[in-house]
Amino acid sequence: MPTELSDRLQATDAALAARVACGDVAALTPLYQRHRAQVYRFALMWSGSASVAADVTQDVFVHLLTRAGDYAPECGALQPWLLGITRNFVHRRTGADARYVANDDDGEPPGPALDLPAPEAALDAQRDLARLRAAIAALPPHYRDVLVLVELAERSYAEAAAICGCELNTVRSRLSRARGLLARWLDAAPSRANAAKG
Amino acid sequence: MVPLPAPTDLDRSLAALRASVADALPPTATDQAIAAAVARAARRNPQAAGRRTASDRWLAWPLALAASIAVLSFVVRSLPPEAVVAEPAVPSASATAEFMPVVPIADIERAGDAMVVPARLPRMTLAQLGLPVNPALAADAIDTELLVRRDGSVLAVRFIY
Numbered sequence: 001m002p003t004e005l006s007d008r009l010q011a012t013d014a015a016l017a018a019r020v021a022c023g024d025v026a027a028l029t030p031l032y033q034r035h036r037a038q039v040y041r042f043a044l045m046w047s048g049s050a051s052v053a054a055d056v057t058q059d060v061f062v063h064l065l066t067r068a069g070d071y072a073p074e075c076g077a078l079q080p081w082l083l084g085i086t087r088n089f090v091h092r093r094t095g096a097d098a099r100y101v102a103n104d105d106d107g108e109p110p111g112p113a114l115d116l117p118a119p120e121a122a123l124d125a126q127r128d129l130a131r132l133r134a135a136i137a138a139l140p141p142h143y144r145d146v147l148v149l150v151e152l153a154e155r156s157y158a159e160a161a162a163i164c165g166c167e168l169n170t171v172r173s174r175l176s177r178a179r180g181l182l183a184r185w186l187d188a189a190p191s192r193a194n195a196a197k198g
Numbered sequence: 199m200v201p202l203p204a205p206t207d208l209d210r211s212l213a214a215l216r217a218s219v220a221d222a223l224p225p226t227a228t229d230q231a232i233a234a235a236v237a238r239a240a241r242r243n244p245q246a247a248g249r250r251t252a253s254d255r256w257l258a259w260p261l262a263l264a265a266s267i268a269v270l271s272f273v274v275r276s277l278p279p280e281a282v283v284a285e286p287a288v289p290s291a292s293a294t295a296e297f298m299p300v301v302p303i304a305d306i307e308r309a310g311d312a313m314v315v316p317a318r319l320p321r322m323t324l325a326q327l328g329l330p331v332n333p334a335l336a337a338d339a340i341d342t343e344l345l346v347r348r349d350g351s352v353l354a355v356r357f358i359y
Contacts, residue, residue: 023243025236025239025240025243026236026240028232028236029232029233029236032229032232036223036224036228036229037222037223037224040222040223040224040228041219041220041222044219044222045215045219050225053224054224054225054227054228057224057228058224058228058231058232058235061232061235062232062235065235065236065239066239125214128211128214129211129214129215129218132211132212132214132215133215136215151212151216152212152215152216152219154216179208182208183206183207183208186207186208186211
């Protein structure tokens with residue numbers, strides 16, 4: 001392996017980001033290799049759409065290419081910073097910014113349409129996953145942020161708070177509400193589906 | 199030790215969803231788009247697009263050396279006749295610094311007819327050799343001894359303090 005390439009692969013995220021900020025654009029490649037999966041999966045779980053996730057991933061790394069100087073290593077690791085950017089782009093791509101204003105005192109949002117009849121051949125597990133995805137997609141964005149970050153992307157509460165730009169207690173309360181809504185909707189879905197069949 | 203709460207149906211569903219995307223990666227088209235963006239940025243900013251390549255670094259040193267030799271040779275050839283007095287290749291007793299080669303050592307070893315030539319050179323010559331120069335004294339001359347071939351090309355230099 002050429003020495004220069006080996007150096008790049010072993011360099012820290014902060015060093016690589018600094019190189020990108022100084023115009024060494026080739027340093028973006030190892031950063032992309034390291035973080036593309038987490039960025040893509042977060043966008044995929046948030047939006048439920050592979051095409052949106054692919055577009056958002058591209059947006060995030062092109063943003064990093066031109067704005068790497070905005071990253072401050074003393075404020076934390078690169079990956080949470082990237083997930084924060086991912087969150088902004090996925091909101092923008094899905095129109096979540098325009099539709100919602102985060103308000104934790106809102107009443108219960110309208111539930112998802114979970115009683116669509118699944119194809120008979122579909123496996124139960126696949127149907128359950130599809131229902132869960134639909135339920136997550138129906139969550140208000142500020143609830144969905146913390147649910148996807150903490151429960152699916154397995155980030156800590158502190159990281160989720162930093163990414164979402166809110167207090168730790170806000171993350172806890174939003175996560176609790178998000179879980180409560182999901183549990184209620186998923187519990188109610190079979191009866192609604194049965195009612196629809198009946 | 200507090201026992202962990204039993205996983206709920208929701209926990210199990212979330213774990214299943216997490217597992218379903220555990221191996222998900224962006225499509226090849228995204229990889230290609232990022233590579234293209236990097237290439238475009240590199241073309242826009244070729245000076246800073248990457249660290250200097252190994253070939254660049256290997257080229258820089260001979261160029262700097264050639265420039266130093268050219269400057270020294272020009273200075274020696276342009277000195278007034280009285281400033282250059284050819285002497286046998288015997289080092290001066292007052293010289294305290296070592297000779298610094300300005301050509302490969304092999305060239306010096308092959309130059310059997312070299313001679314030591316005392317000369318007063320501008321201090322800026324030191325800068326051409328990569329030595330520190332006080333800008334306030336840059337215009338002053340400094341005593342040197344040059345190891346030169348019969349054709350006037352400089353092989354090495356040392357500074358007399």
